[in-house]
Amino acid sequence: MAPMTEDLVDVAHGVPPYVLVSGPESVLAERGLAEVLDRLRVAQPGLEVIRLYAGTYEGGELVLHTSPSLFGGAKCVVVHDVDEASDELQADLLACITDPPEPDLTLVVLHRSGQRGKRVLDALRAARARVVDAPAVKTDRDKTDFAAHEFRRARRKATPEAVHALVEAVGKDVRELAAACQQLVDDTTGVIDENTVLTYHGGKVEATGFRVADAALSGDTSEALRLLRHAIGVGVDPVPIVAVLAQQVRQLIRVGSAGRGRSADIARDVGMAPWQVDRARRALAGWNGETLAVCLQALAAADAEVKGGGRDPVYAVERVVLTMTRQHGRHREG
Template identity: 50%
Template sequence: MAPAWTPCRSGGVGDVWQAERVPPARRAPSRASARPSGGLSWEEVGLAPVVLVAGAEGVLADRAVDRLVSLARAADAAVEVTRPDAAEYTTGMLGVVTSPSLFAEDRVVVVDGLERAGDELLADALAYLDAPPADAVLVLRHGGGQRGKKLLDAIRASGAPVVACDVVKSDADKSAFVVAELRRAGRRADAQAVRALVDAVGSDLRELASACAQLVADTSGLIGPDVVERYYGGRIEASGFRVADAAVAGQAGQAVALLRHAMATGVDPVPIVAALALKLRTMAKVAAVRGRGAGALRELGLAPWQTDRAVADLRRWTPEGLASAFAAVAQADAEVKGEGRDPQFAVERAVLRVAQAAGL
């Protein structure tokens, strides 16, 4: 059970904590925000004496911290914000930065890099959990790993809010992130535009957020694939996913041309092979269950556009062709990761073999 936090004085952050102990009904978070660990999304977290921001997705962690600081400043414009670094912590520092000041301002203390914390910080933070002051917000940011596990477990057991900032890896979650970014800005994009944007800049969530912000600032109305093409067309054409799409379609010439352009612009062979492998795995999953109906396809956990695209791609593929393509990609994967002398040659050969296998 969470401690029964009580406000220390009217108008401060303590009153906000008391008001937020019974959360209002809210819409379900987007797929990119909902986390299997059971934590809150950065959009949901509210003020509390102790808040844990856990996970390696930096853009989500930054937003959680910024939101908490903004909420504290909305409650008390004179709130004092302190940001000690976990690696530079010395014994007793936590008590100093959270103790009442001469003018009794509320305080927000953001400790970054808890995964790098020494024993002094971990011990002080554990002791702090027993009786946190009501007019301070302590935000502990942990980037992942096992360091400080005892403290993390204690924070969760105390009932303190935990913001889950897990790395967003799948294309479906990245697409959901784009949709949520645009929705917050009062904008929408059609499904093709969302996929095109993920294909172009989806390797890094911070870059994807920046791309959304640029499209919102520079365009109006519904964002379509033509708009994304205008801003990020070169990157889309050079992406591993476009190479994979052309290869799976049996378009050997186009696939090789896209591949050479991608590598000429600095794209590493490894993610291109990974894109080929992902494309083939998706097709194999869909091929294995498509005869069992729509329900079985939904159980795969793929986005609808991924399933539709795989079904369309499979019309030109045989089981023998898929087996041959998998063998070519497996060989390329080993060679681009150190077993071959020429990674670029290895990936180009794999692209050609996949394109040829489409006609087997």
């Protein structure tokens, strides 16, 4: 098929006949699709949107919905989950893409990842489809970049400390992280700083665990126990607190083993965000391999106890916090 020319792009809404939304992150994929549909509706308010799903597709459906209508009108056919497409759906998509595009028809294909449907992806790119990327947001570095972009997108300034605190508080789920960014944008004014984040999300399990870990890894026994007892008092389960403590100790070990180098380079190598590398480097001043190993062993024992292996989970997590604060700086003794 000959390459598509620019005159096939509808200048009224800037959307070409074919659009590929590619990547596994559902929040970004949904947002990309919504923006495409919004653009189409601006120019054509009566747009008909037809959604087809790979799991329930029947042969010929795509041909039926992409054929010219007797009544005319703009139409957008959205095909979901093409990474799970049957041979029939792939064949119908290829036939649709290789035919000249119908006027007032937009075909949007969503593909998460993998090799299934690769011929369709290649055909879309050959047809000069617009590609909307929805890359995975997995590592803490990815989540930090995502949150920072959310604030920039909303034209709000957020300090790096605020972004870090938010990722620590709600960073397990990207959808929750996006919602938390939107809440701060909607409910606050001025610069979003760390105190703003703690006001809204300071009670989250992850945030509580990280604050306990920060105090324990700095050797501040009284503050670590105060934060821990407050967390337990408001109903936070010991299990995720021990998990966060162990995660922080493992990060110190990874960064300590990585040697010297730029934070960005080490972050890429160990799967962390640069700010996490910087924080770990600061914390490492009070630790060495031997004392970190003692902490890791104590945390493994505490993990077993808080998950049912011991009689008193609260005592188990208090004991491991005391072990950590006592190990801090021990390599300097003698």
